Amino acid sequence: MTNVNCDQLIDYLNGTLNEQEQKQFEAHLAECPECREIVDATGELPYLADPVEPNTGMKSRILDAVFDEEEHPASLAEERTKRDSPAPPATMAKRGFRTSKWTPLVAAALLVSLLGNAYAFYELSDQPDAPAAPEVAFETVDLQASEAFEGTGTAALVHEEGALNLLVQANQLEPTSGDQVYQVWLLKDGQPIPTGAFTPSQENEGAVFFSLDENTEGWDTIAVTLEPNRGNTMPQGEIVLSAAIDPEA
Amino acid sequence: MEKISDALLYERVRGKDKDALEELYDRYEKMLFSYLCKMTGDRDLAEEALQEVFVKVWRGVGSYDESKGKFVAWLVTMSRNAAVDLIRKQKKPSVPLDEIAEVESTDSSVEETAEWQEKSEQIHQAVRHLSEEQQKMVHLFYFKGYTHETIAEKCGIPLGTVKSRIRLALKKLKTSLQMVQEGGVLDDKREL
Numbered sequence: 001m002t003n004v005n006c007d008q009l010i011d012y013l014n015g016t017l018n019e020q021e022q023k024q025f026e027a028h029l030a031e032c033p034e035c036r037e038i039v040d041a042t043g044e045l046p047y048l049a050d051p052v053e054p055n056t057g058m059k060s061r062i063l064d065a066v067f068d069e070e071e072h073p074a075s076l077a078e079e080r081t082k083r084d085s086p087a088p089p090a091t092m093a094k095r096g097f098r099t100s101k102w103t104p105l106v107a108a109a110l111l112v113s114l115l116g117n118a119y120a121f122y123e124l125s126d127q128p129d130a131p132a133a134p135e136v137a138f139e140t141v142d143l144q145a146s147e148a149f150e151g152t153g154t155a156a157l158v159h160e161e162g163a164l165n166l167l168v169q170a171n172q173l174e175p176t177s178g179d180q181v182y183q184v185w186l187l188k189d190g191q192p193i194p195t196g197a198f199t200p201s202q203e204n205e206g207a208v209f210f211s212l213d214e215n216t217e218g219w220d221t222i223a224v225t226l227e228p229n230r231g232n233t234m235p236q237g238e239i240v241l242s243a244a245i246d247p248e249a
Numbered sequence: 250m251e252k253i254s255d256a257l258l259y260e261r262v263r264g265k266d267k268d269a270l271e272e273l274y275d276r277y278e279k280m281l282f283s284y285l286c287k288m289t290g291d292r293d294l295a296e297e298a299l300q301e302v303f304v305k306v307w308r309g310v311g312s313y314d315e316s317k318g319k320f321v322a323w324l325v326t327m328s329r330n331a332a333v334d335l336i337r338k339q340k341k342p343s344v345p346l347d348e349i350a351e352v353e354s355t356d357s358s359v360e361e362t363a364e365w366q367e368k369s370e371q372i373h374q375a376v377r378h379l380s381e382e383q384q385k386m387v388h389l390f391y392f393k394g395y396t397h398e399t400i401a402e403k404c405g406i407p408l409g410t411v412k413s414r415i416r417l418a419l420k421k422l423k424t425s426l427q428m429v430q431e432g433g434v435l436d437d438k439r440e441l
């Protein structure tokens with residue numbers, strides 16, 4: 001890397017050059033076959049992903065938005081604001097199903113059997129004249145990773161016949177050592193109760209199912225900590241994953 | 250009939266030819282959407298990112314010409330950066346959705362699948378020639394939605410080092426990909 005411009009390639013790919021630097025680097029690209037060939041190779045990287053069929057109706061939605069953009073330049077921003085606002089629980093439940101983020105098969109099977117009724121509810125609720133649905137509320141949330149933690153997770157909460165069922169699934173977890181466990185907590189006004197613990201599999205995935213028969217209402221937060229040992233009634237370790245949940249759900 | 254090149258289609262897009270944009274969209278919808286799904290772990294977010302890319306193409310933001318390399322590479326860079334921005338705005342951890350492909354029904358033509366398979370085999374083969382560290386750099390930069398700053402922070406490596414590692418990884422990827430594409434049997438022991 002003798003040419004100082006070649007050094008800017010990664011900034012260019014990262015989109016972090018300012019306007020002038022961008023122009024200069026583009027001029028460099030035209031002159032430097034090596035940088036250009038590296039850029040070309042990145043065009044093949046998407047084929048590392050598994051092929052995914054496009055969303056239903058996606059093409060017309062996107063093309064409409066693209067051509068609409070011409071006449072109403074603000075529409076994209078408006079659309080974004082709309083989508084950024086919190087989705088009602090019903091929508092969240094639907095999203096949870098549609099994208100099926102439950103990697104371990106066991107967790108998936110458990111969720112499906114557990115949610116037999118909830119799923120029927122979800123199916124029915126799509127039809128305006130559906131008969132009265134059973135009393136099942138279902139919410140899924142993506143857990144937010146704390147700084148410097150690389151794992152991801154999802155939680156599903158199901159209120160059914162006076163019980164609260166909780167399923168947490170996480171992946172890309174850092175391996176535990178010694179007696180360490182990942183501990184799940186439900187919190188109400190900052191007060192936690194332990195709701196199951198797990199250790200990651202060899203694939204760095206983990207899942208835990210927990211059912212509460214009493215005190216099922218009003219939880220506002222779900223968190224996962226990395227505890228030095230199993231069985232703590234108060235968290236001692238750092239929070240690695242967490243999310244706000246809807247106390248009304 | 251000879252297929253019109255991407256660059257030529259893009260020229261027409263610049264002249265506000267809607268059909269040309271649609272043709273480009275059709276060519277790269279599945280590839281970019283698959284990539285964006287893997288990166289964001291969210292079909293809705295992937296669609297949003299893809300929409301931003303084509304809005305930019307249509308509006309001529311950061312215009313393309315052949316001196317910047319292949320059109321598809323330019324699209325991939327825009328897609329990556331659109332997704333990185335959206336992930337950051339939503340503060341949404343990326344989740345791998347490997348199972349999507351199995352869950353969804355496929356109605357793709359045999360031809361497309363065959364092309365995908367060939368491309369996929371080539372890039373997978375090429376990536377195998379990267380060291381573990383280099384594969385990690387490519388993964389973090391292109392599939393985790395991390396900027397080079399984030400990689401530096403998370404891995405505790407100086408930014409300059411991260412940049413040169415990503416560059417070196419991509420350079421090696423380029424070389425091994427070229428060899429795979431030329432049909433040369435790649436000797437695993439050969440130093441690239």
Ligand SMILES: [Zn+2]
Nearest residue numbers: 005006032035
């Ligand atoms: Zn260069």
